[in-house]
Amino acid sequence: MEIASPTTVSPADTVQDDAFYIPATGPTRLSRILKCGDSFAVLDSHGDIGATAGAPDGLFHADTRYLSRFELRIAGASPLLLGSNVRDDNTVLTVDLTNPDIYAGKTIALEKDTLHVVRTVFIWDGRAYHRFGLTNHADRPIGLEVSLLFANDFADLFEVRGFERKRRGTSRSDVVGDATVMLTYDGLDERQRRTTIAFDPAPTRLDKSRASFQLAFEAGQSRSIFAVVRCADPEDERPPVFYRALSQARRGLQRAASRATTIETSNQIFNEMICRAVSDLYMLVTDTPQGPYPYAGIPWYSTTFGRDGLITALQTLWLDPAIARGVLRRLAAFQAKTRDAESDAEPGKILHEMRGGELAALGEIPFGLYYGSVDSTPLFVLLAGLYAERTGDDETLKELWPAIDAGLQWIDGPGDPDRDGFTEYHRATERGLANQGWKDSHDAIFHADGHLADGPIALAEVQGYVYAAKLLIARGAARLGHIHLASRLQKEATELAERFEAAFWCPEIGTYALALDGKKTPLRVRTSNAGQVLFTGIARRDRALAVIDGLLRPPFFSGWGIRTVSTGERRYNPMSYHNGSIWPHDNSLIALGFARYGRKSAVEPVFTGLFDAASYMDLRRLPELFCGFQRRRGRGPTLYPVACAPQAWASAAPFLLLHASLGLEFDPEHRQIRLRDPQLPAFLDWVTLRNLRLGDASVDLKIRRHNTTVSVEILGTQGTLHVVVVYSGGPGSAETAGTSRPGPWG
Template sequence: MAQLDERQLDPAVALAALDDAPPRTPHRQYALKDGDCFVVANDRGDIQGRGDGLFRDDTRVLSLLRLRVGGREPTLLGASLSQDNIVFTANMTNMPLEQLPQGIIHVERSRLLWQDRMFERIRLANYSDRELVVPVSLEFDADFRDMFEVRGTARRKRGRTFASETSADHVVLRYEGLDTLVRQSVISFSEQPVQLSAGNAEFRISLARRGGGSLFVEVGASHVAPPSRERHRSATAHARWRMRAKRRHGATLHSSGRVFNDWMSRARADIALLTTELATGPYPYAGIPWFSTAFGRDGVISALQMLWLNPGLAKGVLSFLARHQATETLAFSDSQPGKIMHETRKGEMTALSELPFGRYYGGVDTTPLYVHLAGAYARRTGDMAFIDELWPSLCAAAGWIDAMRASHEHGFVAYQRAADTGLSNQGWKDSSDAVFHADGRIPQGPIALVEVQGYAFAAYRGLADLASRRGDEAAAKRWAECAESMRTAVERHFWMDGKGFYALALDGESKPCEVRASNAGHLLFVGLPSPERARRLVDQLLAAGFQTGWGIRTLADDEIPFNPMSYHNGSIWPHDTAICGAGMARYGERDSLVRLLSGTFESAVHFNMRLPELFCGFTRAPGEAPVAYPVACLPQAWSSGSAFMLMQACLGLEIDGFENEIRVNRPRLPIGIDTLTVRRLRVGRAQVDLNFQRVGDRVAAFLDARDEGRAPLVVRS
């Protein structure tokens, strides 16, 4: 098998491989999702066949859908998503038609997904003083490409595409993959087209004077019934009811700032949109379009971000990852006993083992992060019964960490792909050029990333606490000693005294990659650095080399490979900024954290209240907006969750599930916010409303009167 170049998996490279058309702009794309089905289209609702489309089970089942009125693209008036992320709506008007001026017909196009089916309504309103018959056409196609093909991976051979089958009111597009699975899309219409071909449907919509008319379209795997107003309304009602049920899980935030509330509401809605109910419980899929599936690292970090508000999400993530934990060593999938899954896929290419990502374990950080999440979940909830169920899995994960450390000269957790088909870089910065020496050289493996050692440190500390609570003091002592030995080793081998910073990584010869990257900020999050070194690290992360005014760059701007437009070497990732910010708060840096939260909020405002997967790392200038990265996922779970991680850090809020106690340490409120309430915050069996109010230059925290005594509140100012 030909070696897989992981640059083919980088979205920036993927679209360049598709065609010479301009790349999609994610902040002008609109995404809907239902289970393992999602759709991405432009602001007119059109699917162009670049990185967009209707996808089901990692296969693009609709690659083209263009609406034309009178043979021309309508003029866009505006586009939006409903607050609950269920309905996309584009408002348009006609271009000049024969004997009809521009702007006489209002075209409203609305769309939703329900039960792996796309429902669309095209409604026309006639504002002229005469009756009209308006030509409307839909151009369509389905290329049935695997997600990795859409991302740019070339295939030597594909399956068989069948000729389209047309009937009076629908058309069937069908493809048989090399895996012998037949995939099909059925496009159905509420009205019989005046002309229907393999790739185009034409209609004549009669509109009374000052009247209107509608066309309903459905796209699914089968033809179940003719589209209709009733079916469209029913699907909308069911989808909205289920989304309301998902959004009711956990606490919510409400502040005195209307726009700030819009951001919180959109972020919460995006988490709900991306969360899929699996057999093991809720799981936040990573992002749309490239990563709409279960990722280990992304799921764990998203669960950590939401843990204080909704611990049920963490329980679902832990359950799923435990069920799919590796039990054998396989080079193709980078699996080893005890290792936690990195990624899972359902498409044709993974089914045929053309790629290893059907169930892939090539993530060095997922296993310690998984253990860390289990400890954090237990502290948040006190749910030791679930930890007892999980205990064999946690011990197996700890065994994998131990084995990795035993094979390394200095006792670190390092990675090196076992087969050429795997990812060469296996931390969160997994593009091929994301790890390097100060002179730009790519190091030879095995690679020990600095943040991974921090995660292992946190995992050991969490295991020590859990073992103690289970009455196993010998295991608790051993794991506590492992944590301290890891701390000592990191301080000795990663610290660069001349730069006042931690090295990005150690290469295969244990030589440090003396690069200042944001990875070191993750050590603050787990509390590994000494206070003195933490102070030096924080000062640099807040200085101009990293701080842009919009967030923290992934790489200092004086490093050789720095490029603010790159994927990992100078861009801004909101989740990375949030982890670094939460780490700063852990070491007492609250006022700077408030400014960091403010910059993140203002970034979200410019991106229509949705933080993308990443954006460019240019320094903020007066009057300018943050610069979008052209092929970022939007929405992205851990970008949405960043709002809540930063908010928790500002509030200094911690919940002790074992003591059923809320602790607030030196709280701060965002700039411009005078009051904030955390509603329906669950502490043990109690559910309370926790209030924060600015009083002069301080922030007071208090429970509603009806909640006093139900859960103790301890406040340190």
């Protein structure tokens, strides 16, 4: 067996050049996630924080850790775990614990399983609420000490990820009264951050890192300990009591989720998967001044990300268009107005990400407001067009028009620096992201021989985004009276499609190139990027069908989903972040492309593979990504060690897969909801959609599968709308090859 020498990989190809690489330095373990607004918590199965060194445990707010340790001890020992569950709507973590055997010398003073502890944790309004309900199940009185150990490092989230700093601010811990501790950090950004921990009842003993309670129980007696950890500075200094705050937290999530169409099916496991997806989505959706915005994921991306928010909004547009409106309005509010190399900003460019921690404030990382994304701008224009066509809300389109126009000017101007008609990227400084498409890891864009591409780089799918964006917004422009602009955009889209075919199609590999490098050389690598090309409609039909066939063959399709890179490619690695793993959101967009080219039969294996994968996942939750190993009988998929879960666009993937299967289309002008060539996968006998909205009207539908066809039953309506089922003439005509392209969405 040949062993590769370290010199066979150049230093430029290693992660040492990627300052923002997320390291995996310890064993993968089960975490419990809670989030509300700009605050989230990562706890272990006991409900503890800080029990595992090097892990992203903590209570975080605005990209800063406000609590790095919060651990329960019973008579100085860690309790035994009985059970740990997050409520279905993600509001509350409930943990059942009991005491271990407690010794006095060599004698057991208290037998295990005597004290039952119910630990309840939730987050609301910048605070983490804790209740410890303790019950003595002995037939005699007992007395013992219960302690809570706490600490904080006020680490910036990037420090938690592994970013090393030469200097930090100063911290202190102060006992305030008999029941409160204040942890304070004076940052180098001249901002003071404080964590306040208030206990009820007052501890028997309280110091700077421990609260101890000497408790006496009669036989069968129950006691409660409450703790409130405040990590923000809300207006009210006196928080609501535990049960009132819990009620408010539940009602807040219920209000948000009530906008969405509800989904029920014949398959109980799929129902659990959908329930988890809805709960995760609306936990991640954060109320911002501009409207609801899906934060990208926990723990690393719980903030506004342009690309993630736009794609999540696209995936859920049929389900809850209010998300798309919030995303568009927020990104328009932060659209770049000036050129700034440090943040990769150029006029008209749409945000990549924003950060609120100390490192961003000091400029130690460039992500305070960072614009290093080549695809956020065309996706913004694309989503604006889709949103208006889904809802008929041309008033919002008018409001957004200055931002849309600025985005189009960026696409045709700074986004195409060499004026070759392709949108491309090249980071402005060495501190920015080297790769600025959705596959943004350092080694994701490469040639067939494995060497990394030099920029500027024009990604295949980005040209598709631009094509679809121009066609969609041309129709919006025509409705708003911009007739000449509409005609110009349509012409530009048509010309782009022809250039794209000439430059990107690689007959020797039977698919589209991953990208063009700075010398306009195609990167002849088989990747899932070609699959994303399909949902935009830019691909010629005959070539699209060839791409579909290739993506469903074993080098791409693992049985769980479509890999990001084919197994035969030089940099294929099923355990990598972008070079052979499986991303649920990527698969959902690819499946939508299959449907747009009439290959509904190809949607089913992708939908089924991801459903089967989720059935093995904790909480039926699809993670950000998982490994691309081939499916084996009797074994589940292999997890990726530092994947975010939940992740917004992974949570939204099942909704887009259902959309692709049913062929949902919305026509506000004619008040029609259409199902184009609807199908259901074999694991679903029926699907019921309730509160499927179009304007001020809604309908409840039941779709039943009958082998390869479906029937549609209208269960009820509110307001006036029409439901139309459209068949395109059968599988033969739908899959006929040719050089035509599908229209820009139905």
